[in-house]
Amino acid sequence: MKQKINFNAGPAQLPPEVIHDAAIAVRNFKKTGISILETSHRSQVFQDTVEESRALVRKLCGINDDYEILWLPGGGRMQFCMVPMNFLSAGKTAGFIDSGYWASEAAATARFYGDVKILASSKDSNYDRLPIWPEVPKELAYLHITTNNTIYGTQCHNIPDVKVPLIADMSSDILSMKRDYTKYSMFYAAVQKNLGAAGLTLAVIRKDMLSKISNSLPGMLNYKDQATENPLVNTPNVFGIYVSLLMLRWIDEKGIDAVEKENRSKAELLYAVLDNSKVFKPIVTVKADRSLMNVCFTANTPEIEKSFLDACEANDIIGVKGHRLASGFRVSLYNAISLEDVQTLIAVMNKFEKQITDPVAPPKKWGR
Ligand code: PMP
Secondary structure (H helix, E strand, C coil), rough: CCCEEECCCCCCCCCCCHHHHHHHHHHHHHHHCCCHHCCCCCCCCHHHHHHHHHHHHHHHHHCCCCEEEEECCCCHHHHHHHHHHHHCCCCCEEEEEECHHHHHHHHHHHHHCCEEEEEEEEEEHHHCCCCCCCCCCCCCEEEECEEEEECCCCCCCCCCCCCCCCCEEEECCCCCCCCHHHHEEEEEEEEECCCCCCCCEEEEEEEEHHHHHHHHHHHHCHHHHHHHHHHCCCCCHHHHHHHHHHHHHHHHHHHHHHHHHHHHHHHHHHHHHHHCCCCCCCCCCCCHHHHEEEEEEEEHHHHHHHHHHHHHHCCCCEEEECCCCCCEEECCCCCCHHHHHHHHHCCCCCCHHHHHHHHCCCCCCCCC
16 A cells, blocks of 8 residues: 655654564564563563663763653643642742643643743734743743644744753654753653654653652652653553654664754755745744744635645645644644655645646646
8 A cells, every 4th residue: 555645743654664663563572472562561671672762862862861761651731730740839830931732731731730920922923933032030940841833833943041940842843853952851742743653751850850849649640750660650651662762763773963954954845835835825934933843834715725635635645734723734744754755745735836826727636
């Protein structure tokens, strides 16, 4: 069967090599004679998998043993709960930069546990840009940011140093580029975009943060217990952790610099088409704030949008419909999307635009 090009925002396309190796492990995990789906989380082969994954996270993020590397259940939203459960309490305040839907959801969840201060927001312009970086009060328990805004297509490319613990949701741009990860007291990412299969979250926490956690949280929800016992507080997502290890190996083999270079080239190509189009319009016009990961745009009319989706489908391209809150289109350019995938999409866009803008030959049937 011919593989489609999957530009979905997550779960997202995975590299064919990763799918291949994951499929082998489903049949026979590391030549053990049993499937990874049957493998005990207490077995040595699985312990080795976790250790290798942690070493690769440290290597690729440029961080040392000062950080705990945890694989946790519950996706990104579970971290919206766990971060304030562990680091916020009555009488304390957490600061948030409201750069989009996920940032505001993280803030709304934190309100269950303590005071929340929105220090800056771009909600008034429907998140079509990043808010101006604010003054950060020194007494905050932490400052929470979302490095990439999956729905609206903005991304923080420069993050100033702050004097309070900085905690980042990196769900949609983790390991897509080189970054100074040592700036962060904690960062986390649901892995179903750049780093694996849905249902698993990578949480990286600097060890000094663990001493701030009260002992009155149950083990599953307590980073301290998770750090001491992980991955054994409960039966973890054995298969998901292995798929993330395969993604980490894939990134490592390619090299994080090469991954970043390709991600930049893919985004540049696509934004150049949008900036020069008579049919498509980029949603984020502040170029410095544009996401390399989620490119969001609209077309002139709803009819044209519908025909373009048909054109994509006829060319085995899926996942370009925009999020319901932003409408239009969203093309997600995560690590596993190749330059060729983007060039194929651009060829379809160019052909579509030519037919739309050429009154002599209106589009009738879409196909290759
Ligand atoms: N944060 C960001 C930036 C996201 O894009 C998403 C999901 N798209 C989430 C959090 C929520 O992740 P999950 O669905 O795994 O809970």
